[in-house]
Amino acid sequence: MGFNPLFTILKDNKLTRPNYIEWKRNLDIVLTAEEYKFCTYEPKPEQPAADAPEDEKEYYKRWIKADEMSRCYILAAMSGVLQHQHQSMATASDMLFNLKELFGDQNRAARQVAMKALMNTQMAEGTPVRDHVLKMMSHLNEIEILGAELDGETQIDIILMSLSKSFEQFRLNYNMNKRQYSLAELLTELQAAEGLFRQSVQVYVAEKGSSSKPKGIKKKKKAQTQKAVKAVGVQGGVKKPKGKCFRCKQSGHWKQDCPLPKKTNNTGVPAIQNA
Incomplete structure (x- = not known):
């Protein structure tokens, strides 16, 4: 019989009382890789009749x-x-149940720690959803090994509630459409949704970048405006006169704009002053 190469994990760490938790975790890895694990939690089916459907x-x-x-x-x-104690048992699930009864007393405190780790795990924004979901699945598997029973729908709910805010719409669609996923299906759907999110962000950034004006044009336009204002100030007579008024000897205006009255001679006629 050819065993999965992963079996060396079990061969090198055979079951003893202190290492039951690690041993069960390694067993799950091997059975999952070989696609045999389903028989440990699905009941044994009745032998089909001769005329039963092929499936x-x-x-x-x-x-x-x-x-x-x-x-x-x-x-x-x-x-x-342990082999002698279990070899006569009918099914793999019977063996695992008995092992749990023998070694499960050490699991209570460990189960509480594992449950706390599961409930406190939250997805940070920007983390790949695959990494987060695999981490959550690892926590769920450890809790199952330690004897906790969480049905499939509850496991899905726990994972969905641990996702970041960017998956809020995904959660809404899941609830409104009453979807049903296995853990593997949920991971596939979340990865597809993550791909759509990234495409939307890229399109938004591209459109925003194309609509913004280059900084060089803005600076050039500002310089042109300042130059035009300066020119208007000179040509429109806005520029203040330089030097002093010849009448009052004060600066800031021309002689013809001087507020002082013109000087007069003895005849009452204004004296003629040189400009």
Whole structure:
């Protein structure tokens, strides 16, 4: 029988009482890689009748094969004493249930720590959604190993509530359309949504960049405006006169604009002054 190369994880770390949690985690990795894990939580199907549909017969054969291989992996990763205790059990799920009863008393405190880590994990904005979901799935798997029972819908809800605000619309669509996902399907859908978000952001940035005016043009226009104002000031007579008034000897105006009255001679006729 050819085992998955990952089986070396179990072979090098056979089950003993202190390492049950790590051993169960490694077992789940191997069974998941071989696509056998489903038989540990799905009940054994009834043997189909001769005239049963082909898909029903196929599922029965698949379940029996998965259970057989799972039992082999479990027994091969045990000490001799544990093998003797479990080899007569009918299914892999029966073996795992008994092991949980034997070694599960150490799990309570560890389960509380794992649950706290799960509930406190929140996705930071900008984090790849794949990395976050895989981290959440790891927490969920650890909690399951430690004996907590969370149904599939609850697991999905926990992951959705841990997502960043950019996935608010995704959550809304999920609730309004009453979607049903497995963890793998949820990960696929979230990655697709993340791709759409990134495309929208890129388009927005591109459009915003094309609508903005270059800084050089703005500076040039300002310089031209200042030059025009200066020219108007000179040509329009706005410029203040330089020097002093010849009449009052004060600066700031010309002689013809002087506020002082013109000097007169003895005859009362204004004296003629040189400009």
